[in-house]
Amino acid sequence: MQPFEYYKPKDFDEAFKLLTLPGKMMYPLAGATDLIPHTRDGAWKPDGVVDIKGLPGLRDLKVEGLEPCCGCAPGECLYVGAAVRMNEIAHSALVRSHWDVLAQAAAAMGNEQVRNRATLGGNLGTASPAADSAPALLVLEASVLVKGPEGDRSIPVEKFFAGPKRNVLKKGELIVGILIPKPPVGSVGVYEKLSRRKAGDLAIVGVAVMAYPHASGHRWRVALGAVAPTPIRSPQAEVILNAGHDAAHIDEAAAAAYGCCCPIDDVRASAAYRQMMVVNITRRAIRAVVQQLHP
């Protein structure tokens, strides 16, 4: 692996100075599960890495009524620090209490050793279209809390991804945490993932579906991973499901999800196979939600 320098700042000011050193490629370092393989491959060429795990608030996992918040009552948002590890999320009773679809996505990711190191912030930092956390965060309508040399901002997850392995962060900006509103009462969420192995590999298709009672029916949210340049919501599928979730509507919604995709061929699957599988995996996820809505 090419040599690089390592820094571990104690506060944000020091971190921003390091991350914006002129003429240097500086990378934030969290769990290193993407950073080390990408650097070893030569795809990333850091002059230095800035270990963010000691920065204040990055390891917190708590309920919070933070500003800027999402309009829900104080104490009703889940705050996941950027450096919280996937296994901490997967096993957290708090996350599972109302935000279970995120716990499911964290548990579906990589393998035990990877989940013990990989962080939520790093998953968003890499911004792979196949990032397992992304469809879950999309249906939960989460926001990414960012701090940078020029100030703080909050970015809806839907606006965070800019293309394959690209996000909207500017040089020097850090994800400090993810803020997730409490889903409406009676919500049910499911993450379904198809990969080459039952576990341990990136998604060929990942689908998160959430539904909650509304007026006389239900409101639905559907998000897809690994089938477009970024993780995406499928508003078309959602509109269909909002009108009903009998077998015919489920088929129609799954077909609408197919229409939202523009996958690529890669080592894991062909574009054609991916698109076919979107139909099956979306249908499977919707059915799993229906089963929990009407046990």
Place this chain on the structure above:
Amino acid sequence: MHHEITLTINGDLYTVAVQSHHTLLKVLREQLGITSPKVGCENGECGACTVIMNGVAVNSCQVLAVEADGATIETVEGLSKDGNLHPLQTAFIEHNAVQCGFCTPGMLMSAKALLDHNPHPTADEIRHALVGNLCRCTGYTRIVEAIQDVARQGDPT
């Protein structure tokens, strides 16, 4: 640049100067002579380099050595006590869960991390904990059986 780090490995305190970009795997093997963690894929896929770091299984090829400053590390070298093999080691031998042996240190450390947290796992839980440990020889069944055997014996540590 070199960083001086201090870490506890199998109960012993070590202080060592490491380069920023060197992994914990490299430092364990090449600077400290602790060679049970194996160099496999160096990509987080195979688990041959698995060690227990601060109580959980991690791939030492995906940890920078400097990140391990202050950490507690367990490797196979620390499993046997007073010349007696750890129950997992005995079970692996009795069940013929070792062929070429390249995956074995990683398997043992993943299995130990599992049993430390969950002393009586089901076969499914064992397989789940070993997803990140590839074995090209045994077909896994004997490994799962060996671990189940230890789980049945009660408290392994």
